[in-house]
Amino acid sequence: KNEVEQSPQNLTAQEGEFITINCSYSVGISALHWLQQHPGGGIVSLFMLSSGKKKHGRLIATINIQEKHSSLHITASHPRDSAVYICAVLNTGNQFYFGTGTSLTVIP
Amino acid sequence: DGGITQSPKYLFRKEGQNVTLSCEQNLNHDAMYWYRQDPGQGLRLIYYSQIVNDFQKGDIAEGYSVSREKKESFPLTVTSAQKNPTAFYLCASRLGGLRVLNNEQFFGPGTRLTVL
Numbered sequence: 001k002n003e004v005e006q007s008p009q010n011l012t013a014q015e016g017e018f019i020t021i022n023c024s025y026s027v028g029i030s031a032l033h034w035l036q037q038h039p040g041g042g043i044v045s046l047f048m049l050s051s052g053k054k055k056h057g058r059l060i061a062t063i064n065i066q067e068k069h070s071s072l073h074i075t076a077s078h079p080r081d082s083a084v085y086i087c088a089v090l091n092t093g094n095q096f097y098f099g100t101g102t103s104l105t106v107i108p
Numbered sequence: 109d110g111g112i113t114q115s116p117k118y119l120f121r122k123e124g125q126n127v128t129l130s131c132e133q134n135l136n137h138d139a140m141y142w143y144r145q146d147p148g149q150g151l152r153l154i155y156y157s158q159i160v161n162d163f164q165k166g167d168i169a170e171g172y173s174v175s176r177e178k179k180e181s182f183p184l185t186v187t188s189a190q191k192n193p194t195a196f197y198l199c200a201s202r203l204g205g206l207r208v209l210n211n212e213q214f215f216g217p218g219t220r221l222t223v224l
Binding site: 033 | 141150196212214
């Protein structure tokens, strides 16, 4: 069993739709990291959070430590949001564990 | 510009040859990491280093070796003992290492290794 589970694995949306990607984890963590990977392979950090909610532009990340769950929301989705979104948790031993990613395609 | 560089972007090698992947960062980060990414799987940790001249094995270290002689550099050698080396390799760095928690990782652009 993976320490980090993401859902859905694949997601297709129409431009403008509100998108939610979920992440559940089974280990004790000190923080959770949302990452974006584009087709070329490069990975960009979106958020790192340990409680509550963070917002950056059209992206919102929330975390519920008691439920061991985080969500990444994209408002007013755009084709340029098409990418793989990866959830990673930083455990109390200072190591990261990664989900398998959610592949998002936004259709114009 | 500050960042992490990996070279080359694509690498082809014959089976049985050792190959070294470069990773350099000018972010003054203490910690550096090597991950392997395979289709349908999450990133898996190969090796990591919290400080210069020290490194630890990750979950899949067999068949790999690293060195950390300088803070800026963390090269990864894929040896002939690695049974299935074809993969996408990502290097990352992070501020603080042992001393500072909850800092995000920054990733390089990756090297795609194909063993023929």
